[in-house]
Amino acid sequence: MNNPPVNNIILSVRNLTKSFYALKAVDNVSFDLSEGEILGIIGPNGSGKTTLFNCISGVIKAETGQIIFEGNDISGKSMDIIAKMGIRRTFQTIRLFRDMSVAENIYSGFYTKSNQNLFHALTHSGLYGTDEKLAWESVKKLAQFFLIDGYLTYKADDLAYGLQRKVEIARAMLSEPKLLILDEPAAGMNDSEKTELSEMIRVIAKNTTVLMIEHDLDMVMDLCKRIIVLNHGMILAEGLPEEIQNNKEVITAYMGPDDYRIYGPGA
Amino acid sequence: MKRKLLIAVLLVFCTIYPIFANSAWLTIGATFFIFSLVALSQDIVLGRAGVYDMGHAIYFGMGGYIFAILVTKLGMNFFAAAFAAVFLPALLALAVVTPVIHLRGDYFLVVSIGLNFIFTQILNNNPFRLTGGPNGIFGIFPAPFMGINFSSSVFIYYFAFIVITLTIAIMNNFDNSRYGRAFYFIYQDDLAAASMGINASYLKQIGFMMSAVLAGFAGVLYALEYSAVSPETFSVDQSITFFAIVIVGGQGSLPGVLLGTFAMFVLPELFRGFADVRYLIFGIAMVAMMVMRPRGLMPTKYGFYPKKLFGGDT
């Protein structure tokens, strides 16, 4: 009856290292991520955050270390296999299918859920009809959730950055991933868009574990129960938002040794 | 609606065309269908799978030669020979593309040109006295079946017309399906496509095989139409022509590719005086096109969404 809440580890990164020539972009990084958590990764420019995400999602291969997702070692697996296993991501430099419509972009997330086989596709027979209907209906539903349903027929490239970021998140969410990885989702958004996005991420996190990089510290501190700070590829600090806020080393890494204010009212 | 009307007019025109076309124009019509088939098959690889294949005449030639050899040397019936001539190029395509699928576009281009050189060299060398050397194979007349004379030019015209119509319908279906859109995603951004769980190598293998089936079929039709096949029809020059047709017409665009084929093969016949200088004119046109309309005469139209679900506004 009185069981403590089970902390299911969904992702476990063990001693991960990735170098570019002499530079260790990710240096012996280890952390665990529990199911349902929103974990924030922060750190100065060039501290290895994106490289870490690239290793997890299979864009690049780490030299040493393991990435365990739901008990399976996924280090070295290709991107499409990792995506099929339930990890979806967005990119810091937005990577939409630029000439295609917003609807088509979000539809791409349906690929792994689709039941159409090649014969159905060539002849529009069998499961084609029900499958496509389901796909486009989920596209519409998701677009409504992200408040971008008014733009479904627009070319992705024509949208403002803030909207493009939402399209990218919607595309990643269509397959109902177990883990959503966001690389600076609020970059290029204004304050009201950021508030809106925070609310959306909170709703997403009810069913999906979220791992996010974000430079907007207000947003990270607000959304995440736990934060990891990277500096020169290494974990500099890990803990609750308040702990991070008051950590001297973190402040030094961000601001240089003379300024102790990293975050606070009016900052 | 306008599009449906245009299609209907074209279908009717092509259907009644043999009534008023003389034999030379009937041949031009059939040849247009045959070359359109090769160009569309090139477009699957180039405009959809995004693979720079400049050796596409190989699969066209394989279809033609296999059909010719089976009919003339073994006296095989039309259906068996045609089946082999469509199936074997697909196997070769799979064998060719699998080891080099990870190559970047420009590297693949060089590989495919090399393969095409090897292919024409083999045809010229007449191995086992099968290919007839530089002169090729003449007198390809499959035995009639149930009163059908496969070599009658009216039969070939309608046969090619049915094949190209079905091909266009099927490719249009394909473009509006899970797989067709996946090809466009890969073409637009392969990394983002991979992050959506799309396995590009697998799709490129499928695309290459589909493409080789069509090219092989075109080879059969060509062998029937001219009752002969020879190496120069399937040379690197020819591959370059098909590559250019797709680029000029618009990669991934069915009407664009058909228009490109028409411009390349039919227009010179309409303006006979131009025939001698057609490569000069087309050379200039290609340069001008790439400067002014880099995405082709009729670029692919993206922006698909089902109107029923999202309402008719654009």
Ligand SMILES: Nc1ncnc2c1ncn2[C@@H]1O[C@H](COP(=O)(O)OP(=O)(O)OP(=O)(O)O)[C@@H](O)[C@H]1O
């Ligand atoms: N493909 C690459 N080749 C060489 N060096 C790279 C490559 N990718 C990243 N780096 C280097 O690795 C380091 C970490 O880069 P990374 O993009 O991971 O930083 P980041 O923390 O995401 O920074 P930012 O906040 O600016 O996005 C940087 O010094 C960068 O120049």
Ligand SMILES: [Mg+2]
């Ligand atoms: Mg980054």
